[in-house]
Amino acid sequence: MIPGLARGPRRTAHAQAIVTGAGSGIGRALALELARRGGRVVCADIDEASAKETVGLIEARGGEAIAVVCDVAQLAEVEHLAAEAAAWHGGAPDLVCNNAGIGAGGKLVGDVAFADWQRTLGVNLWGVIHGCHVFAPRLREAGRGGIINVASAAGFTAAPRMGPYNVSKAGVLSLSETLAAEFAGTDVGVTVLCPTFVRTGIFGGELIDAKAADLAARLAKVAGFSADRVARMTLDAHDAGRLYVVPQLDARALWHAKRHLPTTYTRAAGLLGRFAPALEGEKR
Template sequence: MVSGALRVRLAIPGRGSSRSAGADAVVTGAGSGIGRGFALEIARRGGRVVCADIDDTCAKETATLIGARALAWHCDVSDADAVAELADGADDWFGGPTDLVVNNAGIGAGGTVIGDLPLDLWRKTIDVNLWGVIHGCHVFAPRMRAQRRGGIINVGSAASFAAAPRMAAYNVSKAAVLALSETLAAELAGTGVAVTVLCPTFVKTNIVNPDLVDETTARLAMTAMKWTGVSPESVARAALDANDHGRLHVVPQLDAKLIWQTKRLVPATYTRALGVIERLAR
């Protein structure tokens, strides 16, 4: 479980080991947003990147931005066989084992209360946001354990502990990613493989899909992204630096840290206040 006195420090380049420098990396959901930010930052650090995405056009756009040190790859992370093929294809292209995997692919879904939220939307959200990360860990963790080196970064969200109303499917999927990452980190302790989970609040991405989020929630999310959102590249840098230094949790924004501390100190008051604020915002 995450400590109530969670502190997140930015890594200082040049200190400690650097798994990300010159890494052969696989990034899922690399076609846009945080995934593209990871791919570009890894390339900036001298690495090669397999840019995996379900959207072939977007994956190719990211790979083109990087150049010869990137390969676009079609992958539906909700399909375990597709993720296994991704891992094999990456190893073949690198000419050796993958050093770093970023399990980033995800979708945003929300706007409806529990009971009204369609079960097919629950399943779609969990298939991508949770099973996609499970598949990535299931495929890559044994390989890295065997080679006794590597890094795994799972992209979660502050939603994993913020528990905002009308975001149940998304919250549940990201809370499970946090638990999965903590469990995997314990299992890989002492193996030379570092696990990091990234839990940002609003990042300036295109994750708000009007087909999966109602109009009011989409408007609120887009407004928050505009005024408080940070760049995908900044959270990618923070996560890569943390993984280089063997740190598990990355909560890169002040609002997320405040939410975590408040919920730990006064959980019932936090939950009631959150509900009131959400209703007033509508």
């Protein structure tokens, strides 16, 4: 166990955890924070080297972790992840963080290559669907545990020039709400994270237009939260039984504007989109 663990009756303390996209960004921050809280963490990532690097950081601090290579867009690989985790944990996980994802943005619907739609939805949406499909029955059978899905404020803000990303994150938000309803009255908790800008490397993704990536990176540098801060807030919210985590003030303002003034909000977003490629997201 890593020194400095805060004691208390918390769901995220001493968890047998799985984190996808654990090689960097929010995923790495979640893995490190779970280990700091006494958890044993399966660090899954499509990039083996980065997953092992996260494991090394955990072990250097006295924690326990293993790396598993996993492309969440492939159901068979998520099933393999579940088998590897069960063998190492000795049973069902306590907490599954479906975090893996990629950034995409900068082009209008119709100009976005269809392959980019497929890739974005394959990782960001189907990756989370695969995680929930594989692990929800295991948690249901165990009768306890939790699922944290990483979405984005993009899932409800619907900013221009972010069609594939917006759609993928809206799907994750809806799936999380559905799961929460299905697990209501049980000891399985569901939380969905919806940040705006987080200071990570997502803006260098291959599916983000260069101008949009530069704008987003500059905004994140000025107004973004650190991945560590977002990870702590998310795990604390899960402990408190909260469904939604909307960490930043701008995300919460947009949430309320969209819900209470949907037509006005959409018109304003459209006007903004005419002057600059709009991009919001977070590192997976």
